[in-house]
Amino acid sequence: MTTDVDKHNLEKRRAHIKKRYKAERRFRSFGIAAVSFGLLCVVILFTDIIGKGMGAFRQTYVQMEMTFDANTLGITDANDQAQVKGANFGGLVKKNLRDAYPQYKTRKDKKALYGIVSSEIGLILRDDLLANPEKLGTTETIWLLADDDIDMHYKYALGTDKQVGRISELQKNIVDELHAAGKVEKRFNRLFFTNAASREPELAGIKGALMGSFLTLIVTLILSFPIGIATAIYLEEFAPKNKITDFIEVNINNLAAVPSIIFGLLGLAIFINFFGVPRSVPLVGGLVLALMTLPTIIISSRAAIKAVPPSIREAAYGMGASKMQTVTHHVLPLAMPGMLTGTIIGMAQALGETAPLLMIGMVAFIVDVPSSITDSATVLPVQIFLWADSPERAFIERTSAAIMVLLAFLIVMNSFAVWLRKKLERRW
Template sequence: MNSTNSAEKPTTAELVERSLAKRRASEWRFKQMGRASVAVGIIALLILFTQIIGNGIGAFRQSFIHMEIEFDPDTLGMTEVNHEQLALANFDGIVRNGLRELFPEVKGRREKRELYSIASYGAGFKLRDMLAADPGLLGQRVSVKLLVDDDVDTYVKSLRAGDPYEDRISEAQRKRIDKLLESGALKLDFNTGFFTSADSAEPEQAGILGALLGSLFTLLVTGSLSFPIGVAAAIYLEEYAKRSRLTDFIEVNINNLAAVPSVIFGLLGLAIFLNFFNMPRSMPLVGGLVLTLMTLPTIIISSRAAIKAVPPSIREAALGMGASKMQMILQHVLPLAMPGMLTGAIIGMAQALGETAPLLMIGMVAFIAEVPAGITDPATVLPVQIFLWADSPERAFVERTSAAIMVLLAFLITMNTLAIWLRRRLERRW
């Protein structure tokens, strides 16, 4: 009986082997879960990028109609080129004359209206700018390239994609557009206006230059204020401030502010800068001040971490050689901590570049059709521009929204890459 029990009882080695097998199986499952999580993240990212690029790539090309235009003084109602007559001239009339030359068979009022609607509403403005730049064109006949209406552009692009979108054009318009495509008068060219124009109510004329410069001016204000203030606060808290209830209270609140939703900073900016100081709305200066408040906690925390990473022996050696405390900080600690400080500042600026909620609270959601020239001019920023276009009903704004997202992502990736490069370039090891 005893021999039978001893034969069935596993040995210690067998128990250890079984335990190791379970641990290996558990570790393998955990590793596979991690790999699956990474794969899901990569797939989701690829789907997102594919959708954005697929929707937005069309915005970088625009349909133009190549035609001959005569700057006829009688049609324009001009006798000379000056500011007053340019403002009152009938440039739409010479666009219509050019279209009628392409389709002389069009006679009826309705047919003419459909023909005229092929060209963009802003085609006349381009001709006005051409004449203003070169007054000698008055009375001359020249070849021009004019924007077409957004519905026509959408049809042309969908036609090339193999899925024609004909909901917004009539049968007569479709035939004329097809004829223009066959003759080569209607072509898809690179859309330079997307990068050189400000916002517009007409999708084919809308561009991102105004929003880009607004973002640039806002970030200039943010960077010029948040970085020196954040570094100075970090130096004081790490090198000068003594541990007390007050400094502990300040540290806790700095950490808490870093986790506060950005819309709260927008409400703070609304209360202080707009309501109390009566500063104008939709101005990069105000937007920069609000984003400075938002990025300060991030910069202070990263700067303090960088200062703490400097070995105490560096400080002791500097002080031992007779340097004052200020000399020790400025000449020894700061140069060694600067890579971490710059990394935190760039990451904070990248976060500020993508913010929308705080800027909506201070009125930077206004429609701005002019390119800003400074920090006090009315402006919007790229995330808010994306928000406005995404809310527009026109189908052509869909691709411009995705294209603007692509530009914003390119800026964010560039800023984060710069932070990594600076970190590796300036980092010192002890």
């Protein structure tokens, strides 16, 4: 009788334990699922961006016979710069295209024909002739930048029925012909790195945005690094423990979590409207981003100073050093790796920041590469935002490519920070 009860209990217990183990396994698989979801997101995000953007690093070129005909250009002397600058290069390109494809006679067909090469190709030819005046009147075989729609078609839909971008049947036929003759090819897209923004996707590049980002970050660094470190030193080493110090600390912690767009409002209301700093220049962008990155730098610098053991300070005091000497000669050099790490991470944040810069007018369409902190400029993330809004398919590709460049910079900066920490930071 009793054995039956025991057996029954035992079975009940076994079943219970089984249930508990099952719950254990379930819980564990939830954990694995969560981690996998996170990893999957990383993978999807990166493959999506890279898949969309890889194409932009190569650009389609078409080969053509180009006669620098003085009559069509309407010039007499290629050594006369003013003449060449005012010459009709657009007409020259059209004439050469017509000569190459005499079979297309109607207006519509001709228009489609002209659409094969970039609409700004005349400017490139002009620069070519300015550099080599002896080419006037000669004929040579050159590779011309293809229009973005041709580029998209050649990259993604050649030989298929897919319709990519605004390309006509006639243009498709021309591309097929050119392809069969080996007169169209993809080359490394140098212009993407040497041009500033443009309305024509095939000419649009990131140099202007990169320079803008660089200048903005310089301003940010010059302002936030010394101020951040000074604040950290003051709060860790000199500040008396009182209400004022507490207030400053609370302020810094709160600033770290204020939405970035609010900093944009600050920049607009205070820097631009009150102090009259010009809009959309790296100076004002750098000022806003400096205020934004300050908390990051301060918090990590304080952690670095805290990590310096008190024995170092006591030894310095023992040798008769003053408080300031102790800090500048001993604590600061020892905490510097940590401070630099924090600063680099702060700079990486600033590099990726977009929202506050929209508020202070760094969204303008700027064709020139900025050369000083008071030139109108845009930055890389804002350029990405602007391009993402453009309807042309070619811009999607370029946006993804610009994102890849941005991410590459961020990865380099963050890895450098990690490397620096590993290399220089001392464990006490």
